[in-house]
Amino acid sequence: MAAQHSVGGAFLSSVFQEIHRRLALTRYYRNYYDEEVAKKLEITLSSINEVLDDAETKQYQNPDVKKWLDDLQHEVYELEQLLDLISTDALQRKGTVQRFVSGFIKRSPYKVLLQRLQFLAGQKDILRLQKEATRDNHVWENLSTTRSLVDESSIYGRYHEKEEIIHFLVANSDNDNQVSIISILGLGGMGKTTLAQLVFNDHRMTEQFEIKAWADVSESFDLVGLTQSILWSFQSFQSHNEDFFFEQAFHNEDLEILQHQLQQCLTGKRYLLVLDDIWSKDGNMWEHLLLPFSRGSSRGKVIVTTRDKEVASIMGSTRLxxxxxxxxxxxxxxFVKDAFLGRNVVEYPNLELIGKKIVEKCGGMPLALKTLGIILQTKLSQSEWVEILETDWWHLPKSNSNINSILRLSYLNLPSNVKRCFAYCSIFPKGYEFDKGELIKLWMADGLLKCWGRHNSEEELGNEFFNHLVSISFFQQSVMPTRAGKYYFIMHNIVNDLAKSVSGESRLRIEGDNVQDIPERTRH
Known part of the structure; x- marks a missing residue:
């Protein structure tokens, strides 16, 4: 798959922090380069760091700025790699190796890197990049904490749609041998998944159906894996004496056996299945997937969410x-619920007027309204609200339409270290469910949780970062828990696209046997 060619500016600023710290440790490196070289590197990086926020904003409108950031990221990562080499050698303190490495470094790499970085620093004036106020990486007091699955009190304008779906689900089906499917259609960010969750968790569904299952489908999936996922989800509603049976089925990769086990699971039971975010138009595949649901007496219902009406038709939807x-x-x-966070709107007449103009520009899209509301939670000045209202993000070129421009605003307002952790998640395919603890360990292993001395541990910092990404809906808790009651997390497809975009060429995910077209600058 093709790599995305964008990179965050402030995303680099946290890298600069670590480089400054390591360059300051000259007592370890004095045998590798002159202190004068280190000083020049620090000065050059500081001058570049001052304009990174401005560059990050302008890169999507100005191709020259984007290229400048791409080149800068490459040179900074080269410097990081060189520092890693020096650190390893200095700690080993092997004289022969040290003399070889120090001689090699003094001959060219540092001087060449310094020259390239100085050249890039000189271009910032030509590109008219301006120094901006640095965002405070330590302000977390007003940020929300981890939310539950779906807070119905925070959902607006979907009551009638919810009741329409529930009425369909509880009604008797006329066709005993045909799967009854209702498809929820809508653009990305319109709230299809949220609506399906509201229905899924409604007490009437527990009363109507004996077992329920939720499966995230997304763009990349296979028939065996999806069938396994459905079985695994149904398992949480089975009695304890069936655990071994279902766990055996989950680890089986024979589709025929899996479908037989699934059919046995469904026989004689009223079931509800949600297939969330379907993209594929492969009719034969969906026909095979639904075989266990259509054999014998069908006593269940299926909810499908998709952006494409053709997908709903191919699925054989009973209702749209x-x-x-x-x-x-x-x-x-x-918007008010998130932006004013319990404060009385009447007390902020100027913000109310600006806020209504912002809401109008959101075009009734829940994800956009919620994202901007969260951004403005900690901004109480009129100038900050006007800046959001007048930003160029409302007028991005069509080539960027696949990535929600308003989510970029949310990303831009993240502290730089959190940006790096978020960009790391571009390695996850769409629909991938990840564990909180495991992701934090991956961040730690990649050195993304440094430069925060006020914390007791990197794990504590990672937990704080993770919770913040949940609070702004970049991470969402999975609908179904495991048998042990543990929840995993997932990224909305639009958020996944954003992560790929901001990670640039440095990270590339390879799926299957496709190893072609790997950019030269790919590092992970």
Whole structure:
């Protein structure tokens, strides 16, 4: 798959922090380079760091700025690699190796890197990059903590749609041998998954259905893996004496056996299945997937969420529900809940006026309204709200339409170290469920949790970063827990696209046997 060619500016600033710290340790490196070289590197990096926030904002409108950031990232990573080499050698203190390495480094790498970085520093004036106020990486007091799956009190304007779906699900089916499917259609960020969650967790569904399952489908999946996922989800509703049976089925990769086990699971039971975020238009594949549901007496219902009406037709949907934009009043209520965070709107008449203009530009899209509301939670000045209203992100070129421009605003407002941790998640395929503890360990292993001396441990910092990414909806808790009651996390497809975009060429995910077109600058 092709790599995304963008890179965050402030994303690099946390790398600069670590480089400055390591360059300051001249007592370890004095045998490798002159202190004068280290001083020049620090001065050059400091001058570049001053304009990174501005460059990050302008890169999507100005191709020259984007190229400048791409080149800068490459040179900075080269410097990091060189420092790693020196650190390893200095700690080993092997004289012969040290003389060889120090001689090699003094001959060219540091001087060449310094010259390239100085050249890039000189270009910032030509590109008209300006120094901006540095965002405070330590302000966390006003940020939300981890949220539950779905807080129904925070959902606006979907009551009638929810009731329509529930009415369909509890009604008797006329066709005993045909799977009854209702498809929720809508653009990305319109709230399809949230609506499906509201229905799935409604007490009437527990009363109506004996077993329930939720499967995230997304773009990249296979028939065996999806069938396993459905079985695994149904397992949480089975009695304890069936655990071994279902765990055996989950680890089986024979599709015929899996489907037989699934059919046995469903026989004689009223079931509800949600297939979330379907993209594939392969009719034969869906026909095979639904075989266990259509054999014998069908006593279950299926909810499908998709952006494509053709997908709903191929799935053989019994009912279509087109999810439309929120009404103006509901849009305002959703925005106010997050932006004012319990404060009385009447006390901020100037912000109320600007806020209504921002809401109008969101076009009734729940994800956009919520994202901007969260961004503005800690901004109480009129100038900050006007800046959001007048930003160029509302007018991005069509080539960027696949990535929600408003989510970029949320990303831009993250502290630089959190940006690096978020960009790391570009390694995950769409629909991938990840464990909180394991991801934090991956961040630690990649050196992304440094430069935060006020914390007791890197793990503590990682937990704080993770919770913040959950609070702004970049990470979402999975709908179904494991048998042990543990929840995993997932990224919305649009958020996954954003992570790929900001990670640049440095990270590339290879799927299957496709190893072609790997950019020269790919490092992970």
């Amino acid at each position: 529900l087109h999810l439309k934009q929120l009404e103006e009043s509901d849009s305002w209520s959703l």
